[in-house]
Amino acid sequence: MGTLNPATGKKEFIFISSASEISMGKSVHEQLVQKYKLSTDKVKGERLKEIGARVSSVSDRKDYPYNFYLLQKDEINAFTTPGGNIYVFSGLFDKLKSDDEIASVLSHEIGHCAARHVVKKIQAELGYNIIGTLVFASLKTSDARTQQIASAASSITNLVMLGYSREDEYAADKLGVKYMHLAGYDPQAMVKALQMLKENSKGAQGPLILRSHPYLDDRVVRVQSEIANLKNSLPKQQAGS
Numbered sequence: 001m002g003t004l005n006p007a008t009g010k011k012e013f014i015f016i017s018s019a020s021e022i023s024m025g026k027s028v029h030e031q032l033v034q035k036y037k038l039s040t041d042k043v044k045g046e047r048l049k050e051i052g053a054r055v056s057s058v059s060d061r062k063d064y065p066y067n068f069y070l071l072q073k074d075e076i077n078a079f080t081t082p083g084g085n086i087y088v089f090s091g092l093f094d095k096l097k098s099d100d101e102i103a104s105v106l107s108h109e110i111g112h113c114a115a116r117h118v119v120k121k122i123q124a125e126l127g128y129n130i131i132g133t134l135v136f137a138s139l140k141t142s143d144a145r146t147q148q149i150a151s152a153a154s155s156i157t158n159l160v161m162l163g164y165s166r167e168d169e170y171a172a173d174k175l176g177v178k179y180m181h182l183a184g185y186d187p188q189a190m191v192k193a194l195q196m197l198k199e200n201s202k203g204a205q206g207p208l209i210l211r212s213h214p215y216l217d218d219r220v221v222r223v224q225s226e227i228a229n230l231k232n233s234l235p236k237q238q239a240g241s
Contacts, residue, residue: 007060007114007175018063018083018118024122025157028082031153032071032087039070048106049215050090051099055107056084058182060175061114068106076200080109080118080162085217095196098176100189103180108190117168130155170222177226187227196219 002011005102016024038158039045052068059066066084074091086109096102113116122238130152164172198216 004112005060005116007116008112008171012116012120014116014119014123016082016123021119022064022083024153025081028081028153028156029085030071030155032073032081035157036071036073036087039069039072039156041072041090043092044090045070047099048093050103051102052086052106054112055103055179055183055185056110057177061112061116066110066113076197077161078105078109080112081156082118082122084113087112095200096193097196098189100180100186101193101196103183103185104176104187104190104193105177107176107183108172111172111177112164112168113174115168115171117164117172118160118170121159121164126155127160156177169219173219173223174226177223177230182240183229187223187230190223190225191220210212 004010004011005012023118048070049068052066056066065195066086069085069087070093071087073089075089076092076095077085078088085105087106093102096105124170163169175239176190177187180190194216201216
C-alpha cells in the first residue's frame with residue numbers, strides 16, 4: 001500500500017492531496033503575515049526568491065509551486081509550511097555569507113518538502129477536523145468560521161515551528177546536498193552554515209532553528225559524508241572541478 005516517494009525511495013500513505021496541502025498553506029500564510037512582518041528589503045527578497053527558484057527547480061517534488069518569503073525578525077530561524085511555502089527570518093539571512101550558504105538553508109527546507117515531512121507531521125499529529133477546516137477554508141466566511149480557520153492555522157504554525165525528528169533532519173540534509181549539487185551550488189556551504197549555527201548556539205536559548213534538531217556536530221559529519229559520496233560518484237574530472 002502507499003505511493004512511492006522518489007525523494008526517499010519509500011512507499012508512503014498520504015491522505016492529504018497536493019491541492020489540499022496548497023489550500024492549508026494559504027491559510028497558514030495569512031496567519032503568518034499577521035504575526036510576522038514580511039521584509040520590505042526588495043533586494044534581499046529577490047535574492048532569496050532567485051536562489052530558491054534555482055534550487056527548487058531540481059527538487060524531486062514538483063507537484064506544487066515553491067514560494068520563498070523573507071520575514072523581518074532578528075531571529076536565526078527558517079521553516080516550511082504546507083504547500084511549499086518556505087520562510088527565512090532576516091536574522092538568519094543576514095548571517096549567511098554567500099549565495100551558496102543561502103542555498104544550503106533553502107535546499108534543506110526543500111528537502112523537507114520533497115520528503116513530505118511537513119504533511120506527514122500534520123497528518124500524524126493533527127485531527128481531521130483541523131485539516132478539513134483549512135482545506136475548505138474558502139467555502140464559508142462567517143465570523144465563527146474565520147475564528148476556526150485562524151485557530152487551525154495557528155496549530156499548524158506551532159507544529160512546524162517545533163522542528164522535526166533527527167532522522168527527518170538528516171534526510172533533509174541529504175536531499176539538500178543533492179539539490180545544491182544539481183542546482184550548481186557548492187554543497188560544502190552547508191557545512192559552513194551549520195558551523196555558523198553552532199557558533200550562534202552558545203547561550204541559554206540559542207537559535208530557534210536548533211530546537212529539537214540533531215546535534216550540529218552530527219549533522220556536519222553526515223553532510224561531509226554525503227559530499228564525499230557525491231564526489232566519489234562523479235567522473236574524476238568533474239569531481240575535481
